[in-house]
Amino acid sequence: MATTLHPSSIVLVPTSVKEAKPRTTNSSQKLLANCKTLNELKQLHCDMMKKGLCHKPSGHFNKLVAACVQIGTLESLDYARNAVQDDGVSMPSLYVYNCLIRGYASAGLGEQAILLYIQMVVMGMVPDNYTFPFLLSACSKTMKLWEGVQVHGTAVKMGLDGDTFVSNSLIHFYAECGKVELGRKVFDKMLERNVVSWTSLINGYAGRDMAKEAVSLFFQMVEAGVEPNPVTMVCVISACAKLKDLELGKKVCAYICESGVELNALMVNALVDMYMKCGDICSARRIFEECTDKNLVMYNTIMSNYVYHGWAGDALVILDEILRKGPRPDKVTMLSTIAACAHLGDLSVGKSSHAYVLRNGLEGWDNILNAIVDMYMKCGERGAACKVFEHMPNKTVVTWNSLIAGLVRDGDVESAWRIFDEMQERDLVSWNTMINALVQASMFEEAIELFREMQNQGIEGDRVTMVGIASACGYLGALDLAKWVCTYIEKNDIHMDLQLGTAVVDMFSRCGDPSSAMHVFRRMEERDVSAWTAAIGVMAMEGNTEGAIELFNEMLKQKVKPDDVVFVALLSACSHGGSVDQGRQVFWSMEKTHRTSPQIVHYGCMVDLLGRAGLLEEALHLIQSMPMEPNDVMWGSLLAACRKQKNVELAHYAAEKLTQLAPERVGVHVLLSNIYASAGKWTDVARVRLQMKEKGVQKVPGSSSIEVHGLIHEFTSGDESHAENTQIELMLQEINCRLSKIGYVPDTTNVLLDVDEQEKEHLLSRHSEKLAMAYGLITTAQGKLQLETITGIIFSRKDIVLVEIIGNGFS
């Protein structure tokens, strides 16, 4: 044995036990404490046993257990526990139990720690004020609230709840279990609070989405005269990072500078993270560069923040730096790297990262495999993703979510929905992924139905859910639902951030409620160019050119830089408002004032604007003179204008161009046939329709929907499928009767079918919008009233029929 012993211990082995006993005791204990590995320790233990030195509950034995805990591996902890339990006769000391409980707790093996506690109590030992903090830390890691509460109860019974250490641990424990308010109660009852008490509660708030409370508690602490230490600083800085509040972060930084607390690596890292989360990259980089002992965590912080902000390329630049001069990348580095690859669609780096993960045995960590599945899906490598997925031993909800999101991106909503249905466990992200997938696939009613199902299962929507639902609602034009969405957001205290605010503005705009849209817009805390575009879109929807231009000028005043899209909204406002001059002005100002060249889409807007105004020649000239090749949209737009102006010759030319560019476009045939029809050229109509039939092109029938009591009812022209068709039929007769009484004569020029006048009138009386309106009139109280008074618009959709009626003297 002695030959393999650590050299220094050989020197200290006594020659005579009697002579050296006092010295040996101290030296052996010192040796135990210095052991770096379990093997070293085992040998020493064996040696001491031979000399009869290591009996329970001697000081030697205590030190042995402490040394095992110090080493901290699972093996060393089990070795100590076996030593404690070996004879089952002699009683180990309380110190030994405390030590072991602490060891298991800090190794993350809370269950074992709790078992030891139970064993100790069963043996009749009385826990002390050291036992509880260790045990509570074990409980918080395994997140069992009821176990912690029992410990709390015992501590109270034993009169130890007044102990500062015990109370501090209780605060931490409750916060970890998500019950920070219980931690607050403990804090409030404390007679003596130290810096750890404050820090524990600050950290509890910061970690539970109550970062505001955390920062305010920090300033209360300073006011109370308690000096914060580096740990407190780290907690409060990370609270500022969570709030993304740069001003507050700077205030805390200023305090740190004043107080003279020395920066340690953790604080530097927290500061770098805070500055990056607040968007102040320069300050973050400066602090990082100035730090003389950069560690991997700091690199990881910068990388993950770059990925978070969507600057995946910059993240990979940092990776290069790590590989050149930094420490070896670890699993967190690789997680950010893989996420960056997913973002960039960089399959090559993605694949080598996957290989690195496998080579370095990092694949045991579920998160990294999830990220790999996600990366392959985002790089379009469905096969590779599925292969990793199939071999994953622990598929979590995140894994499934990545998969369904990937399928959705692939456009395979059907598969995504099937997997979603089969999922054993769904979280909010699963629901949001699926709801937004349906919205993207224009399956708006299904999206709303799924949202209802989600609520039925007791899950409430968040910001992301509501962005999807607001968008679905807008496309459906369901105003009642839109109002409900707005109330839901308020009631559930969902933060109206830029994205949600913009979605809600757009929703009201599409539902034909401009005043609600503008009300929401005016209340938005922050407005970017997309938000302004949505508001300008409200004006466009109303054909309010002046309003749109005013908003645009206001936007410029607030130093928001216009982008391509806002000009589209602006031009469309001019177009809908029939404001040709303003439209031209906006168009030319793009280059002159805003130094941006009009894109093809802007030329398209101009063609639309000129076409609607009947300036077909000017529109054609613009198409012919623009610096890029005209696309099918422009010709389509011109064609539509020709139809309105009944210019068959130009229509023919535009249609030809259009067919060359997009032979598959259904609209061309339909429009062309309609143009021929309106000019009475029925032989040409027949020819086009025959062509359509030959090519297998079918017009998707137009439909109108109406929302009644929160349900959407959809009608197509001549639709008789509705359950209440008989009543609808009666109402149509009633409407027609009333209309003719006041002298209404249907305008049949838009019925582009080769049928006689009577048939045209019949078709017109049953087109989809009229059916939807008739249904609205019989099903809503407001509708019934409307029939009697007919004073305004009862529909959420702008309704041609209604315009027709009002235009004929109904209002």
Add this chain to the structure above:
DNA sequence: GTAGGGTTAG
């Protein structure tokens, strides 16, 4: 002895 940094999916 109690409190502290970077972590995937929508």
